[in-house]
Amino acid sequence: MGLHPLFSLGGRLQLCASMVRPGTALADIGTDHAYLPIWLAKQGKVARAIAADIKLGPLMKAEANIKRYRVKDIVSARLSNGLDAVFSTEADDIVIAGMGGEMIIQIISAAPWLKNEQKHLILQPMTSAEPLRVFLAEQNFAVLQEQAVVEDDRAYSVLLVRYSPEKVTVDELYPHIGKLxxxxxxxxxxxxxxxxxxxxxxxxxxxxxxxxxxxxxxxxxxxxxxxxxxx
Ligand SMILES: C[S@@+](CC[C@H](N)C(=O)[O-])C[C@H]1O[C@@H](n2cnc3c(N)ncnc32)[C@H](O)[C@@H]1O
Structure with missing residues (x-):
C-alpha cells in the first residue's frame, strides 16, 4: 500500500477545525469525503470521530478515505439522517458544515439532546445564515464565537454555539452579521x-x-x- 501524505484543508474547513475542542468526541454531519474528521484525527486533535452522511455514495468515499489515511481506530463512517443515528453520549463537538441553513435548522430541531451546555455546535451554512441565526437565538443557543472566511471568492461565516439555560438576547444586526x-x-x-x-x-x-x-x-x-x- 502506498503512502498518502496528509492533504491540507481549505480555508472554510480549516476554520471549522479550529473551533473543535482538543481531545473531543466529534460528529461531522454531512461529512461527504470525511476530510475534516480525518484531518483532525491525523493531527491528534480528536479522541474519536463519527463521519456521518445521509447518502451512501459520500459514505463510501468517507470509508475509502478513512482506510487510505489509516485512521479507522479513531474515525468511523455512519449512515445517518442528521443526528438520527448518533447517540448523545457519542459526541460533544458537532460540526454541520457545507449545507443550507434550513437543513441545519432541521437537523438541530430533530436532536433535542443538543440543548445541553456541554455540547458545542460548529455550524457553517452555505445559504440562509440569517434564518439560522434567528432560529439559534430563539432556541437559546448562544454564539460563543463567529468568524468569516473567504474561499473561492465566496464569504462564509462559521458559528460556534452552545445551549444557554439563560435567555439569549441579540441586537438588530445579529441576524445579518451574527457576532462578527x-x-x-x-x-x-x-x-x-x-x-x-x-x-x-x-x-x-x-x-x-x-x-x-x-x-x-x-x-x-x-x-x-x-x-x-x-x-
Ligand atoms: C456539500 S457536502 C459538504 C461536505 C463537508 N461537510 C464540507 O463542508 O465540505 C454536503 C453533504 O451533506 C450531506 N447531507 C445533506 N443532508 C444531510 C442530512 N440531513 N444528514 C446528513 N447528511 C446530509 C450530503 O449527502 C453531502 O454529502
Missing amino acids: TANTEDNRAYIRRRITNLEKKAGGLALSGKDSEAAELNGLIARMKAMLEKR
Missing part, C-alpha cells in the same frame, strides 16, 4: 457583502412604497458601514 466584528479582512469582506445585499433589499422596499421598512434597513446598513470605518 470588523477585526479581520475576511470578516470585513463578509460584512461588505451583507451590506451590498441589504442595499438591494432596501432599494426594492423603497420602490414598492415600503418606506419605513426601507428606512429601518438603511439604519442597519449605516451601522454596518460605521463598523467598517471605525476599526
Whole structure:
C-alpha cells in the first residue's frame, strides 16, 4: 500500500477545525469525503470521530478515505439522517458544515439532546445564515464565537454555539452579521457583502412604497458601514 501524505484543508474547513475542542468526541454531519474528521484525527486533535452522511455514495468515499489515511481506530463512517443515528453520549463537538441553513435548522430541531451546555455546535451554512441565526437565538443557543472566511471568492461565516439555560438576547444586526466584528479582512469582506445585499433589499422596499421598512434597513446598513470605518 502506498503512502498518502496528509492533504491540507481549505480555508472554510480549516476554520471549522479550529473551533473543535482538543481531545473531543466529534460528529461531522454531512461529512461527504470525511476530510475534516480525518484531518483532525491525523493531527491528534480528536479522541474519536463519527463521519456521518445521509447518502451512501459520500459514505463510501468517507470509508475509502478513512482506510487510505489509516485512521479507522479513531474515525468511523455512519449512515445517518442528521443526528438520527448518533447517540448523545457519542459526541460533544458537532460540526454541520457545507449545507443550507434550513437543513441545519432541521437537523438541530430533530436532536433535542443538543440543548445541553456541554455540547458545542460548529455550524457553517452555505445559504440562509440569517434564518439560522434567528432560529439559534430563539432556541437559546448562544454564539460563543463567529468568524468569516473567504474561499473561492465566496464569504462564509462559521458559528460556534452552545445551549444557554439563560435567555439569549441579540441586537438588530445579529441576524445579518451574527457576532462578527470588523477585526479581520475576511470578516470585513463578509460584512461588505451583507451590506451590498441589504442595499438591494432596501432599494426594492423603497420602490414598492415600503418606506419605513426601507428606512429601518438603511439604519442597519449605516451601522454596518460605521463598523467598517471605525476599526
Ligand atoms: C456539500 S457536502 C459538504 C461536505 C463537508 N461537510 C464540507 O463542508 O465540505 C454536503 C453533504 O451533506 C450531506 N447531507 C445533506 N443532508 C444531510 C442530512 N440531513 N444528514 C446528513 N447528511 C446530509 C450530503 O449527502 C453531502 O454529502
